[in-house]
Amino acid sequence: MDARTLPPQLPQWLLPWYEQNKRDLPWRQDREPYHIWVSEIMLQQTRVEAVKGYYTRFLAALPDIPALAACGDDALHKLWEGLGYYSRVRNLKKAAQQIVSAYGGVFPRDYGSVRGLPGIGPYTAGAICSIAFDLPTPAVDGNVLRVVARLWDDGTPIDTPEMKQAVTQALEAVYPAQAGLFTQALMELGATVCGPNRAPDCPRCPCAAHCLGYAHGTAAALPAKLPKREKRQEEKTVFILQCDGCFALRRRPPKGLLAGLWEFPNVPGTLTPEAAIGLLGDWNLRPSELEKSITRKHIFTHIVWEMRGIYAQVREKTPEFTWMTPGEIDTQAALPTAFRLFWEETEHV
Numbered sequence: 001m002d003a004r005t006l007p008p009q010l011p012q013w014l015l016p017w018y019e020q021n022k023r024d025l026p027w028r029q030d031r032e033p034y035h036i037w038v039s040e041i042m043l044q045q046t047r048v049e050a051v052k053g054y055y056t057r058f059l060a061a062l063p064d065i066p067a068l069a070a071c072g073d074d075a076l077h078k079l080w081e082g083l084g085y086y087s088r089v090r091n092l093k094k095a096a097q098q099i100v101s102a103y104g105g106v107f108p109r110d111y112g113s114v115r116g117l118p119g120i121g122p123y124t125a126g127a128i129c130s131i132a133f134d135l136p137t138p139a140v141d142g143n144v145l146r147v148v149a150r151l152w153d154d155g156t157p158i159d160t161p162e163m164k165q166a167v168t169q170a171l172e173a174v175y176p177a178q179a180g181l182f183t184q185a186l187m188e189l190g191a192t193v194c195g196p197n198r199a200p201d202c203p204r205c206p207c208a209a210h211c212l213g214y215a216h217g218t219a220a221a222l223p224a225k226l227p228k229r230e231k232r233q234e235e236k237t238v239f240i241l242q243c244d245g246c247f248a249l250r251r252r253p254p255k256g257l258l259a260g261l262w263e264f265p266n267v268p269g270t271l272t273p274e275a276a277i278g279l280l281g282d283w284n285l286r287p288s289e290l291e292k293s294i295t296r297k298h299i300f301t302h303i304v305w306e307m308r309g310i311y312a313q314v315r316e317k318t319p320e321f322t323w324m325t326p327g328e329i330d331t332q333a334a335l336p337t338a339f340r341l342f343w344e345e346t347e348h349v
């Protein structure tokens with residue numbers, strides 16, 4: 001294989017292998033662009049197994065683009081609760097509204113229009129256009145970059161624009177008429193046989209005879225990546241306050257991390273029990289008792305929250321907070337995972 005080109009036979013090797021080995025996944029039942037779009041957005045940063053249930057529930061509630069465009073924010077966040085990266089679902093709705101207003105509710109069929117929708121980058125546009133419409137548009141994500149870096153035995157960090165461009169161009173040159181199957185075959189190889197965080201299973205790979213990483217014994221050490229940025233640590237004290245069977249919640253600000261979602265009241269820093277009681281007094285909450293305190297950690301892309309959760313019974317439902325029953329919290333309020341970690345430890349049932 002020449003440096004940074006791919007053999008034109010790559011589709012011939014991959015397509016029969018894919019037909020025989022593909023996993024049965026809910027979003028592989030049809031080629032409806034709305035379905036592929038929703039699945040691709042959910043699969044960003046989230047494992048396949050975790051996405052399956054969300055995908056089925058989401059489409060049962062919002063079966064088409066006009067339904068998504070018209071969905072209220074709270075109901076939408078509830079459907080996404082626990083998946084994280086909530087800007088993804090807000091962009092889904094914005095894009096659905098744009099499809100309704102600009103394209104009469106019909107998903108556009110050309111790459112430029114798809115790429116112009118909110119929340120759709122080159123990867124997602126490439127995936128939708130190839131899988132739904134058989135356009136020769138590569139979908140180059142971490143899985144595909146890893147496979148090609150290994151095929152080439154190329155130590156260039158895969159998270160550089162240079163490598164992404166080289167892989168995209170090399171793939172464009174070999175795309176077959178069955179573009180959708182080829183995209184999915186590459187994704188499948190990168191998710192299974194040539195998977196992340198472990199040595200690849202080269203003897204089972206349809207490209208083994210042509211892979212330089214396998215031939216040179218370097219595949220397991222590839223791909224190279226740029227050094228990771230350190231995550232910022234933030235401490236928080238989170239209050240899980242209960243009064244007459246209801247819990248105190250408030251909405252997060254409309255911009256920034258977890259924008260517009262619900263949260264338990266919280267303050268920066270780790271408070272001692274004495275300081276926590278003092279603060280609850282300042283909030284006119286007059287705690288009758290502090291029940292327990294637990295620590296939890298939640299990791300975002302660039303930030304780590306180190307949290308102390310303080311559980312308390314209070315005597316009054318003050319108007320600064322929204323007081324919800326457990327049923328309301330479970331069915332209506334989208335509570336991000338960082339706070340759900342504490343909700344799961346409440347004894348309200």
Ligand code: SF4
Pocket residue numbers: 147150151193194200201202203205206207208209211212213214219
């Ligand atoms: Fe990946 Fe091994 Fe296949 Fe090369 S031969 S593409 S390293 S699984």
